[in-house]
Amino acid sequence: MTSTTVNYTEVQAELITFINKEILESEDSGLDIDTPLLAIGILDSLAMVSLIAKIEDTFGVRVPDDAVTPDNFQSVAAIAQMVDLRQQTNTESSIESPKDPYIKSLTDSLKMLESTGITRHKLDLPQQQGELHYLQVTGNTDYSYVFLPGVGNPSSSWGNILQILNGEQTAIAIDLLGFGLSSIDNDSPNYADNIQAVLTLLETQEIPQPWVLVGSSAGAIIGAEISRLKPQLVKALVITGFGFIQNPTTWWEYLMDLSESPQKFMEAAYYRSPKLTKSLRLLIDGVLSRPAYQSFLNEGGFEFMQSCFEDIKVPTLIVAGEEDQIIPKVDVIKLSEKMPNVKLDWLARCGHFPPSEQPQELLFLIENFLKHDCFLSS
Numbered sequence: 001m002t003s004t005t006v007n008y009t010e011v012q013a014e015l016i017t018f019i020n021k022e023i024l025e026s027e028d029s030g031l032d033i034d035t036p037l038l039a040i041g042i043l044d045s046l047a048m049v050s051l052i053a054k055i056e057d058t059f060g061v062r063v064p065d066d067a068v069t070p071d072n073f074q075s076v077a078a079i080a081q082m083v084d085l086r087q088q089t090n091t092e093s094s095i096e097s098p099k100d101p102y103i104k105s106l107t108d109s110l111k112m113l114e115s116t117g118i119t120r121h122k123l124d125l126p127q128q129q130g131e132l133h134y135l136q137v138t139g140n141t142d143y144s145y146v147f148l149p150g151v152g153n154p155s156s157s158w159g160n161i162l163q164i165l166n167g168e169q170t171a172i173a174i175d176l177l178g179f180g181l182s183s184i185d186n187d188s189p190n191y192a193d194n195i196q197a198v199l200t201l202l203e204t205q206e207i208p209q210p211w212v213l214v215g216s217s218a219g220a221i222i223g224a225e226i227s228r229l230k231p232q233l234v235k236a237l238v239i240t241g242f243g244f245i246q247n248p249t250t251w252w253e254y255l256m257d258l259s260e261s262p263q264k265f266m267e268a269a270y271y272r273s274p275k276l277t278k279s280l281r282l283l284i285d286g287v288l289s290r291p292a293y294q295s296f297l298n299e300g301g302f303e304f305m306q307s308c309f310e311d312i313k314v315p316t317l318i319v320a321g322e323e324d325q326i327i328p329k330v331d332v333i334k335l336s337e338k339m340p341n342v343k344l345d346w347l348a349r350c351g352h353f354p355p356s357e358q359p360q361e362l363l364f365l366i367e368n369f370l371k372h373d374c375f376l377s378s
Contacts, residue, residue, distance in 0.1 A: 008080055008081075008084050011059060011079075011080040011083050011084065012033050012076050012077065012080045014058060014059075015054075015076045015079055015080060016031055016032070016033070016076055018051070018054050019031060019037075019042065019051070019076070021275075022050055022054075022275045022277055023042065023043075023047045023050065023051070023274075023275060024042065025275055031076070032076070033075060033076040033077040033080070034075050034076075034077055035075060035076065036074060036075060037073060037074060037075055037076070038070055038073060038074050038112075039074070041160075043073060044159075044160075044356070045105065045108075045109035045112075045154075045156050045157070045159065046274045046280060046283075047274070048068075048073070048105070048108055048109060048112070049104075049105040049108070049277075049280055049283050050275070050277040050280050051073075051079075052068070052104075052108060053277065053278070054277075055079070055083060059083050059086075059087065060087065061083060061086035061087055062086070063082075063086070065107055065108070065111055066111075067082060067086070068107075068108045068111040068112060069111065069112070069115055070112060070115050070116070073112070100180075100286060102180055102283055102286035102287060102290075103180050105283050106154050106156065106180050106181060109154070109156040109159065110135075110156055112159075113135065113156060113159045113162070113163070116163050116166065117137065117166050117167075118135050118136070118137055118159070118162050118163065118166060119135070119136050119137070120133070120134075120135060120136075121133070121134050121135075121136060121205075122134075122181075123200070123201050123204070123205060125184060125197055125200060127196075127200070128177075128184040128185065128186075128193065128196065128197060128200075129184055129185035130177065130182070130183045130184030130185060130197075131182065131183065132174065132175070132177070132182045132197045132198075132200070132201055133155065133174075133175040133181035133182045134155060134172050134173060134174045134175065134201065135155045135156070135158070135159075135162060135172065135173045136170075136171070136172045136173075137162050137163075137165050137166040137167070137169075137170065137171050138166075138167070138170050139165060139166065139167050139168040139169040139170050139171075140168065140169050140170065141170050141208035142208075143169075143170075143208065143209070143210050143211065143212055143235045143370075144169075144170045144171060144172065144207050144208045144209070144210075144211050144212065145165065145169060145170070145171035145172070145211075145212050145214060146171075146172055146174070146198075146202065146207065146211045146212065146213050146214065146223075147161070147162075147171065147172065147173040147174065147214050147216075147219075147355070148174055148176075148198070148213065148214065148215040148216065148219030148220070148222050148223050149173070149174070149175070149176060149216050149217075149219050149355075150216045150217025150218050150219050150241065150352075150353070151176060151179075151217065151218045151219075151292070151293055151296045152176075152179060152287040152288065152290070152293050153216065153217070153219075153353070153356075154175055154179065154180070154181070155173040155174055155175045155181075156173075157173075157216075157353070157355055157356050158173035158355055159173075160355075160356075160359035160360075161355060161359045161362070161363050164359070164360065164363060165363075170207075170208055172201075172207060174198060174201070176189075176194050176219070176292070177189040177193055177194050177197055177292060178290060178291065178292020178293075178295075179287070179290065179292055182197070184197070187291050187292070188291040188292060188294070188295035188298070189292055189295065189296075190295050190296055190297065190298045190299050190301060191218070191221055191222065191225075191296055191297065191301055191304060192299065194222055194296075195222050195225050195226065198222055198226065199226060199229070199230075202226070202233075209233050210233055210234055210235035211226075211233060211234050211235060212234075212235050212236050212238065212366070212370065213226060213227060213234060213236070213237050213238065214238040214240070214366065215237075215238070215239055215240070215242070216240045216241050216242075216353065216354070216355050217240075217241040217242055217326070217327075217352065217353070218242070218296060220239040220240070220241070220242035221242075221304070221305065221308050223237055223238075223239070224237060224239070224308045224309050224312060225308055227312050227313075227314045227316075228308070228310075228311055228312055228313075231312075231313045231314050234314045235314070235315075235370070235374065236314060236315045236316065236317065236369065236370060236374050237312065237314050237315070237316045237317070238316070238317045238318075238319065238366055238369075239316065239317070239318045239319070239335070240318075240319045240320070240353075240354045240355065240362065241320070241321065241324060241326070241327060241352045241353060241354060242327055242332075242335070243318075243320070243327045243328070243330075243331030243332040243333075243334060243335045244306075244309065244331055244334040244335035244338050245305055245306075245327075245331055246331060246334065248297075248302040248305045248306065249302060252297065252302070255326065256294075258326075259288040259293070262276060262280075262281050262284040262285060262288070263276055265284065265288070266284070267325075268325035268326055268351075268352070269324075269325070269326055269351055269352040269353060270351045270352070270353065270356075270357060271321065271323040271349050271350050271351040271357060272349075272357070309335060309338060309339055310338075312339055312340075312341075313340075313341070314341070315341050315342075315369075315373065315374045316339055316341060316342040316343070317342070317343050317344075317345065317365070317366060317369040317373070318332065318335060318336050318342060318343070318344045318345070319345050319346075319347060319354055319362055319365055319366075320332045320344070320345075320346055320347070320354075321346075321347050321350030321351045321352060321353075321354055321357065321358075322346050322347065322348050322349070322350060323349065323350060323351045324350075324351050324352045325351065325352070326351075326352040327352065332344070343369060343373050345365050345369075347361055347362065347365075
């Protein structure tokens, strides 16, 4: 990191150029110093990682956790003002040691979400010698959303949906074990460990019933098993970014091959892949190299993938991105044919992660299903 003082106007110009080129991938998007970056969704959790790294590397300031607030990042003008203040007050002795980029990105995104009214919680898991981290919003309690991310995706990946629901509907979003903010004594937890942890949360924290379980990618496995174990407590199961994998071993080898290259993985997972900056590459490398990423399907996981969607008796909605290159369309269709009481919807211009790429559209499909199709049951 360099140590230099830059003219306030130069900071604004540098930030506009960076956001245009690296985040919006545009020579001139019409962005100016007062464009509301957060309100119109230009800055999401991935973009924040790159932007903060840019600020620290280019302007010679460390952005501490307490500076990552909506007020400081609402516009280029606000960011430049924050940089100016940090340049005036920073000294070498006050500069913190850099954090693990994965943990730092989680902390930064959670700080932003907390300021919008989303609350953070940790549940002790005495039987598993660990703790489960989750986010929560409150609202109507006639049912509760339970958002289950894919392996490596944090609870903050549901942030846009949680903000929409805040004050309207009670909802929680969970961090899977082994990814920074949730952990157990075993540093290589599998799907069974995660199912046990989620059930402990749901059964001890009095999350209002019935539950609408929304599983993204491998989170769908956890949602399906809880639906099978506790059908009387589940209003509906929603599966996004997953299917009936007809050859799990071959599919897993393909996924591991993609994981060797962050660029390939992002291009396969997203319809519009985020710009892979140096800081984002470090973040993704950190996620894909964690033991929990490799161990999720250990101890019978491949066989479990073949059976976990059997005997599901709750109404089920499958939402798939038309441009998903992680889960083949044929496997999504196969899953819809395999399960009773199921509806299948497709999202255009969407890849493997609808909660991140099309949060409003995904929530619309879910709520429409709950209002008009959830009466389906055996």
